[in-house]
Amino acid sequence: MKLVWSPETASKAYIDTVKSCEVFDESSVAELVSAMAAGWNAQLVVETWSRGGAIAASIGLSVAIHHTGGRHICVVPDEDSRSEYVEAMDKSGQSPPEVVVGPPEEAIKGVEEIDFLVVDCRRNDFARILRVAKLGHRGAVLICKNASSRAASDFRWRSVLDGKSRIVRSVFLPVGNGLDIAHVGAAGGGSGSAAGKGQSRWFKHINRQTGEEFVIRR
Template sequence: MKLIWSPETASKAYIDTVKSCEKLRESGVPELLSAMAAGWDAKLIVESWSHGTPIATSLGLAMAARHTGGRHVCIVPDERSRLEYVKATRNAGVMPEVVVGEEATVAVLAGVDFLVVDCKRKDFTRVLRRAKVSPRGAVFACKNACQRNLSGFRWHGVVERGTRVVRSVFLPVGKGLDIAYLGYGGGSASVGSSIKKGPSRWIKHIDQKSGEEHLFRE
């Protein structure tokens, strides 16, 4: 089994996210992540969130979950964050599942299809390491990647041992998006190694804030 890309679903989620986030005036990160999660037909979408963080990405992932019929779960560190997050998402018309603390995190991170972490959070690498990739594989994304305080960041060092890193890409969208496509089990493989791949696809993304157009190969 593997993740299969659906351009039609990705496009619908992208458009819905643009409509939902137009008043928030954020970068194109929510739209891009929404399209990717929907396009890969993610059934378990997980994100990490903490006090004071914008909710635009959550809106985008919620739109994706609606189109895939999947679960959208948000991990928050404490009760204060939970209350703030629930209030903000409810006002925006979405209601993701919310779990609090590390104990709940372990159960939620089993069989993840799509994971988004914020590099502003000190524990973002711990979330990545605890996540267990679904049998179909998974896409992991680090937003605000330009602000992480880790030199020499490598996906091989922050994902569960034995997880196979098929390919990764860094996108100059927002404050940096570092995205990896992970295979289920079978050891690790670096980007560019001799892995059989299907036909590549070019994906176009337009930053709604700057108007810049980005092309990347998937």
């Protein structure tokens, strides 16, 4: 088994996230990650968050889980972050997901079969979190948000994952403050070119603020 793309589910999650994030000035990231998580039928979505962070992406992930019937876990570094996160989610009208408190690099070790992971490049530990994450046997989608502000300009997916996972494809999108995205293949799968042959689809994203259109083949 491997992750299978559903454009219909992605579209539904995208539209619902647009409605849920109308109060946010910059919701394009939320809409995109929601569509991707739902479109790939993610059953375990994990994100990292800390005090002062934007909440829109979390709303988008919650919307996606509503369509997939999976689990949504947010890893926060301390109790202050947990309180602020839960309060912000309550105010947004979305039910808070499961919240795990502790140093993200350590806390995420207790979560297995992750098939959709979102980390923040503004945190110095984002690469270490990616290295220790236990990805699902169906494959996984990994997203680094705020990627344009990343200090480590030599970031490469293959070096971060230490060769433990097969990168099917990766892309950088100038959405929000930048998204670095990688699709990791299913365990025991063939080569990236063979796995994607005849199965890729086009996915369109429009930035509502600028009118820019991005087309991704996945």
